[in-house]
Amino acid sequence: MVTMGQLWTNTGSALATLMFVYTIFKQWFPHFGDHLEPFFKRLFSRFYPYIQITFHEYSGEHFKRSEAYLGIQSYLSKDSSSRAKKLKANTTKGSKSLVLSMDDKEEITDEFESVTVWWQSKKEGNIRQSFSFYPAADEKRYYMLRFHRRDREVIIERYLEHVMREGKTIELKNRERKLYSNTPGQNHGNQTKWSHVTFEHPATFDTLAMEEKKKEEIKSDLVKFSRSKDYYKKIGKAWKRGYLLFGPPGTGKSTMIAAMANFLEYDVYDLELTTVMDNTQLRRLLIETSTKSIIVIEDIDCSLNLTGQRKKKEEEDEDEDDKNTIEKKMMKNEGDKKESKVTLSGLLNFIDGLWSACGGERIIVFTTNFVDKLDPALIRKGRMDKHIEMSYCGFEAFKVLAKNYLDVEESELFDEIKRLLEVEGIKMTPADVGENLLPKSEGEEGETCLRRLIEALKEEKEEAKRRVEEDVKQKKEEEEEKRRRKEKKAEKEAKEEEEKKKKNKIEENGEAEH
Ligand SMILES: Nc1ncnc2c1ncn2[C@@H]1O[C@H](COP(=O)(O)OP(=O)(O)OP(=O)(O)O)[C@@H](O)[C@H]1O
Ligand SMILES: [Mg+2]
Incomplete structure (x- = not known):
């Protein structure tokens, strides 16, 4: 048989x-x-019994390398570097490291859902007679995928998509990340355009001084967001998330943005609203941003520089309600200034209008020093989904800085610092703490730096006391001034009233004589 x-x-x-x-x-x-x-x-x-699919390096017009070919190259790079015997090393434009791929005529196998497939890197074209460093024009490279025909469904329906998705992820991981900023281009009239440099900020969540619990919460929020493509699709929401970072200057808002970008491996778009002429331009800039990016608008409360005008108005009308909304600022901006006509509604459209859904995966971050000044419409949940307060340095945050700056994890001086920060409640920003911890000369001892910090904290306490006293004094003076003005006003009004009465009397007398 x-x-x-x-x-x-x-x-x-x-x-x-x-x-x-x-x-x-x-x-x-x-x-x-x-x-x-x-x-x-x-x-x-x-x-x-086998089926073959070929993926050519150049297909279609414009001599552009095929996306599929590049995707497969990236996908296979992770396996081929450990399995293939002959490898090619390439640097591709925009990539931060060497890309290893299998050399021509090499073959490797791959497994997917218990199905085995074979990938071959191939080259066809004339064999050259003469020696040259450059590839022949008629040389064509391609990948050939071979699989058993019984696996056709798995391969066509799921495996190829898996290869493309994984390849894209590897490509994105390998790319050099960029920091974009919008600057008015000289060649484009007043149009503002994105220009970029390589993003190389060293901040990470490890170096960020913040309570561990808060850090972990933000990290898991970011991870959850970046993995929720299908979930956002299911609930019918654009795949984006808004963060509002608020707190005094020097508490690490900008540093946090850099840490977020490094954590997620996203590009950063630093949007300067003051150079954007109008809502149309704002929309265009948004459309030009790429996926996997953080769009940042720093100091949103003073992005549209109108505080000067606001002050004038306040001086004229003292009793005016002090509701300093962005909308008011922007409305005035529209009327008085020719430079920027971005309105609140334009900005809101930018955040959650139809356009914001193009391109996918995006994080929008606003920073401000004065959260109370912002219009509630701007920071409501759904627009700014997560509000993160960046505050003065606590003991836990100090320990992160001491470890980063001095490599010190334990010291008897820590108790004193803890007392000053927690019991005395001295407020010092992480930026100032860091500055005090920074060794000022070669070989300066960690202990010396810690003592300097203790001194600075004590000084800060005195300074804060002085500031409070000054504030009280100034408030008193202001109230006194206000009272005096009110008295003056009342006096003036009484005088006017008296004169009016006098005038009426004279007129009445005149009429009686007639
Ligand atoms: N939480 C922090 N962790 C680590 N370093 C910090 C932190 N906060 C501030 N720093 C240090 O202080 C410097 C200034 O911080 P950063 O620019 O992030 O502050 P900011 O909150 O953005 O201030 P501003 O409101 O003025 O823009 C940074 O270069 C960083 O080294
Ligand atoms: Mg900042």
Whole structure:
């Protein structure tokens, strides 16, 4: 009895012999071979159980490298570097490291859902006679995927998508990240355009001085967001998330943005609203941003520089309600200034209008020193989904800084610092703490730096006391001034009233005489 395996082996070797004979035959009788070729192909495909798909490096117009080819190259780079025997190393534009891929004519296998596939890197074209460093123009490279025809469904429906998705992820990981800023271009009239530099900020969540719990919460929020493509699709929401970072200057708002970008490996778009002419330009800038990016608007409360005008108005009308909303600022901006006509509604449209959904995965971060000044419409949940307060340095945050700056994790001086920060409640920003901890000369001891910090904290306490006293004094003076003005006003009004009465009396008397 012949087993199935033996049958396949026999058929395979019979086919191979037939192909060999056919090749010889074709060499001797080239014209006759043309008639037989379709027949042989049909015969061959009936018994050959594999399917092949080729992915050419250049396909279509414009001599652009095919996305599929590049995706496969990235996908295979992770496996080929450990499995293939002959590798090619390439630097590609915008990539931060070498990309290893298998060399021509190499083959590796891959497994997916218990299905085995074979990838081959191939090259076709004329063999050159002369030596040259450059590839021949007629050399064509391609990847060939081979799999059993019983696995057709798995491969076509799921494996190829998996390869493309993984490849894209590896490509994105390998790319050099960029920091974009919008500057008015000289060649484009007043149009503002994105220009970029390589993003190389060293801040990470490890170096960020903040309570561990808060840090972990933000990190898991970011991770959850970046993995929620399908979830956002399911609930019908654009795949974006808004963060509002607020707190006094020097508490690490900008540093946090850099840490977020490094953590998620996103690009950063630093949007300067004051150079944006109008809502149309704002929209255009948004459309030009790429996926996997953080769009940052720093100091949103003073992005549109109108505080001067606001002050004038306040001086004229003292009793005016002190509701300093962005909308008011922007409305005035629209009327008085020619430079920027970005309105609150334009900005809101930018955040959650239809345009914000193009391109996918984006984080929008606003920073401000004065959260109370912002219009509630701007910071409501859904627009700014997560509000993060960046505050003065606590003991836990100090420990992170001491470790980063001085490599000190324990010291007897820590108790005193803890007392000053927690019991005395001295407020010092992480920026100032860091400055005090920074060794000022080569070989300065960690202990010296810690003592300097203790001194600075004590000084800060005195300074804060002085500030409070001054504030009280100033408030008193202001109230006194206000009272005086009110008195003056009342006096003036009484005087006017008296004069009015006098005038009326004279008129009445005059009429009586007539
Ligand atoms: N939480 C922090 N962790 C680590 N370093 C910090 C932190 N806060 C501030 N720093 C240090 O202080 C410097 C200033 O911080 P940063 O620019 O992030 O403050 P900011 O809150 O953005 O201030 P501003 O409101 O003035 O823009 C940074 O270079 C950083 O080294
Ligand atoms: Mg900042």
